[in-house]
Amino acid sequence: MTEMAIGGPLEGEKRAASGIHTSEAAKLRLKSRYSAERRFKLYGIAAIVFALAALATLLFTILGNGVTAFQQTFVRIPISFEAEAIDTSGKRDIDELRRGDYAALIRSSLSKQFPDVTDRLGQRQLFGMFSAGAPDQLRDMVLAEPGVIGQTRDVWLYASSDVDMLNKGFIDRKTPEQSRRLSDRQISWVDTLASSKAIEKRFNARFFTGGDSREPELVGVWGAVVGSFFTLMVCLSLSLPLGIMAAIYLEEFAPKNRFTEIIEVNINNLAAVPSIVYGLLGLAVFIGFFGFPRSAPMVGGLVLALMSLPVMIIASRASIRAVPPSIREAALGLGASKVQTVLHHVLPLAMPGILTGTIIAMAHALGETAPLLMIGMVAFLVDIPSGPLQAATVLPVQVFMWADSAERGFVEKTSAGIMVLLVFLLAMNALAIFLRKKFERRW
């Protein structure tokens, strides 16, 4: 030990004595070191600013495009619920009421309001200002309250997507008529209605409660939300227990040999497999071999479970490994068996970490699109699914389908759908952060 100190001073040591750290050259070296540090800091800040700017642009675009989707244009017209059109027998028979010609009610109201429009084209354009869902709106009114038959009421009806777009300022009045979706006459009618305050933007509740539709003004995300919910539930109830079990076995029980090493490497590999491959696997195995129905959240959940399993195993193993070995020794030293040690001490301490990993894996699964396209969850569905075996679609696929549609009205719905998806993702991530903060442990 002491030999090291013996022997002459190093070259540097000799120079240090002559002011090696106070000379001019030393000052210059120090200065260049500081400027290098400053430069490095600047690069870091620039990178962060760039990332934030990109994120802000993205959010701003989505918000700017999508906010309008939460409102919908309605047109108010007086409707007289004449029995001739909807209840010819006069028996108030539900089936008959259902089959009634509600479009005729709208047409007759319009011809009273715009008596000077007598040509066929004009009448068609006039009626075209209303959504294809407007007659259904009247039907629902009558079914809910048969008493309205014979009365006349002011009703706010869904405007067609084109009128909606005009009202929201997305249709340029200056474009020549033939390349515009609304004719000059229709625009003048809209203005007439607007001047009498019979046209109005209102909160679009249907967007949050309805299913998909061919008409952009009638679409809703609820069907996709429910589909996503079922899919995630199937995924979670499979991947959580399997992931924890596998992680416990590999971390606590598995002997360290060639075989478990191969398994470990392959779990890491599986986590990196492109998700579409899982879709193909699901198509071949669950639908082709086991004969599960296509488009069902059941199959989607199974596929997503396979996909998130490796990630969950890796996350669970990491948090199990983070439990200090002294806790295991304490339990084993008291005569607890291996299983007791794991169940009573290791697992409860690892649980917050496991849950955080699980939520993040689920958030991933929620945003997954490709594998679900493979198993046919891309179907057009108006009805809200009522179980995991019924055909359904999920939020990101719904967004994908809307983005694929040509009509102008779908642009805002696409962005609004993305917003709904983002809200769910943010909520899940916030929950994960909350859990982590709440159960953070100090040993």
Added chain:
Amino acid sequence: MNGNGNGAHGVGVNFPLKMTNRKVNVFYGEKHALKGVDLDVRANHVTALIGPSGCGKSTFLRCLNRMNDTIASCRVTGEIVLDGQDIYAKEIDVVQIRARVGMVFQKPNPFPKSIYENVAYGPRIHGLARGKPELDEIVSHSLKQAGLWNEVNDRLDEQGTGLSGGQQQRLCIARAIAVQPEVILMDEPCSALDPIATAKIEELIDELRKHYTIVIVTHSMQQAARVSQRTAFFHLGNLVEEGDTQTIFTNPKDERTQGYITGRFG
């Protein structure tokens, strides 16, 4: 430095042996960590294991309750007999061995649970208490024996990890006692403690000797001299010398022992 083993043990008197160890060899993979150790542990005595760092004291201690089983690369040969029973025999249940031979670790390691739960855990998994009152009784008795009761009796539901280091170590001792073991192994139980806490634990060890057989690893010659009746000196995996504490400290036979206890090498 003169030790004074406390307790009477004249030469030639036969003491009941709690554990007898013959030709104990331990390998960590290729590394031969313990080389043919023969050491007897007398009942109701404190046996101190001393020796330079890395000589295999902890390794030997961990053989006595088979804690070495948890290390994958570790292999133990030889005979380790507890009350006439080889604890490494095939038919022996390791859970039962660890209930009979408790352990207190170098670093206090209470469970991140309440003080009560810490002590109650052992009796609970071994089914030692019928009903809550009996369990309460075991918990308070163990805490009293560990000399911690007066400090914590009004806050049993507080986290065990919130206690001071010395209190945590006594909690760990209470936790070990609560299982009602026959032998208690202690691996440098005072290395993280201040002199006052150390003194408390040493007192406690002397007290516990009435009911338990104790094997303790320590780096402090004074501590070995104060608390133990028997001392074993290890060096490079060998048991160099073993005997009455007083004899070892005043009249060691081997010059390595002599060197170590007088501080000439370490």
